[in-house]
Amino acid sequence: xxxxxxxxxxxxxxxxxxxxxxxxxxxxxxxxxxxxxxxxxxxxxxxxxxxxxxxxxxxxxxxxxxxxxxxxxxxxxxxxxxxxxxxxxxxxxxxxxxxxxxxxxxxxxxxxxxxxxxxxxxxxxxxxxxxxxxxxxxxxxxxxxxxxxxxxxxxxxxxxxxxxxxxxxxxxxxxxxxxxxxxxxxxxxxxxxxxxxxxxxxxxxxxxxxxxxxxxxxxxxxxxxxxxxxxxxxxxxxxxxxxxx
Amino acid sequence: xxxxxxxxxxxxxxxxxxxxxxxxxxxxxxxxxxxxxxxxxxxxxxxxxxxxxxxxxxxxxxxxxxxxxxxxxxxxxxxxxxxxxxxxxxxxxxxxxxxxxxxxxxxxxxxxxxxxxxxxxxxxxxxxxxxxxxxxxxxxxxxxxxxxxxxxxxxxxxxxxxxxxxxxxxxxxxxxxxxxxxxxxxxxxxxx
Ligand SMILES: [Zn+2]
Ligand SMILES: [Zn+2]
Numbered sequence: 001x002x003x004x005x006x007x008x009x010x011x012x013x014x015x016x017x018x019x020x021x022x023x024x025x026x027x028x029x030x031x032x033x034x035x036x037x038x039x040x041x042x043x044x045x046x047x048x049x050x051x052x053x054x055x056x057x058x059x060x061x062x063x064x065x066x067x068x069x070x071x072x073x074x075x076x077x078x079x080x081x082x083x084x085x086x087x088x089x090x091x092x093x094x095x096x097x098x099x100x101x102x103x104x105x106x107x108x109x110x111x112x113x114x115x116x117x118x119x120x121x122x123x124x125x126x127x128x129x130x131x132x133x134x135x136x137x138x139x140x141x142x143x144x145x146x147x148x149x150x151x152x153x154x155x156x157x158x159x160x161x162x163x164x165x166x167x168x169x170x171x172x173x174x175x176x177x178x179x180x181x182x183x184x185x186x187x188x189x190x191x192x193x194x195x196x197x198x199x200x201x202x203x204x205x206x207x208x209x210x211x212x213x214x215x216x217x218x219x220x221x222x223x224x225x226x227x228x229x230x231x232x233x234x235x236x237x238x239x240x241x242x243x244x245x
Numbered sequence: 246x247x248x249x250x251x252x253x254x255x256x257x258x259x260x261x262x263x264x265x266x267x268x269x270x271x272x273x274x275x276x277x278x279x280x281x282x283x284x285x286x287x288x289x290x291x292x293x294x295x296x297x298x299x300x301x302x303x304x305x306x307x308x309x310x311x312x313x314x315x316x317x318x319x320x321x322x323x324x325x326x327x328x329x330x331x332x333x334x335x336x337x338x339x340x341x342x343x344x345x346x347x348x349x350x351x352x353x354x355x356x357x358x359x360x361x362x363x364x365x366x367x368x369x370x371x372x373x374x375x376x377x378x379x380x381x382x383x384x385x386x387x388x389x390x391x392x393x394x395x396x397x398x399x400x401x402x403x404x405x406x407x408x409x410x411x412x413x414x415x416x417x418x419x420x421x422x423x424x425x426x427x428x429x430x431x432x433x434x435x436x437x
Contacts, residue, residue, distance in 0.1 A: 014349060236348070239353045
């Protein structure tokens, strides 16, 4: 019965009621990446997990990994950083939800991604303390796309490789993974010069604060790219659109 | 036995006990029970006004003249409505949403019966008490409702309050004890 215990920091990506009293969780753990776990008794007994199974909090989790199954068992979960400020504004909740969805959809199971974990940690902390920012959301999305090998091509045409002139608007084609020059057919989305520059700065790991309109433009392009790869629509994006209507 | 075992809270052993009990029970009782079960979904339906379960067009709470129609309590589920009724501390009427906003699952305002609520609040309602659970989904729903009520001319003057969190964060209203839930109701605050 080779049972292994794993102590790790983690974020909750999804929680689904299971049967009368349990929950099935999808966790982004620092040590092992995305893992599924069952939290026995989580629906009835609040003594066991308290408020720790609410999204957005940074947790310290103890998991029992079982060799016979991919479903770990959550033994303990303690809140390290509650990030309660995220739930004070609808837009913050929407942006946090979109980020967690992206991690859930793009991460491969049982594959550690410490860089994305740290990026998510500081992203949620910033949402908690400073409130929503589309620009920071774009930064996190780029990081998630990059660790899953889906980073968009932003410096040169995805077809002919010709460099994109700086500070100029460019066409973006999700199906061809990035910017495409006019002579190769362009793409359905126009990225403004400033949005493109901001994206390139963020992709290069530099701090960049995109203005609201440019951040929206960049976020739309990244969403289209992600949805094209996943073959379906992202729910978080739909939620954000509905609450801002 | 297989069918009985699908009922919530009924395991294999309980299903077996129920089956043996029914085998030995008087014929009239079994017939009446079977009849009630098969009529349940035909006769009982959501109240046209508030969403509570009823056999009539409007439920017993909506038609009770002694209840204060000026205060409407918004809840996620009928189970939560019943939990609040058990406290005996709420004199007004209800509105059952049937679901909560879920930022992680993409359940947005368009998926909830919010237009029906706004429609109802317009005439003669002084206060809306949002009694969604103290979870991320419950908070999101409360914030959205406050925003929607204040954003509409017809409902801008209505006081929107949220039950105090004597209920533990992450908890279910349905499982909260009556005293805690009653105090949470008494200590409700206005949503900014
Ligand atoms: Zn080209
Ligand atoms: Zn009713």
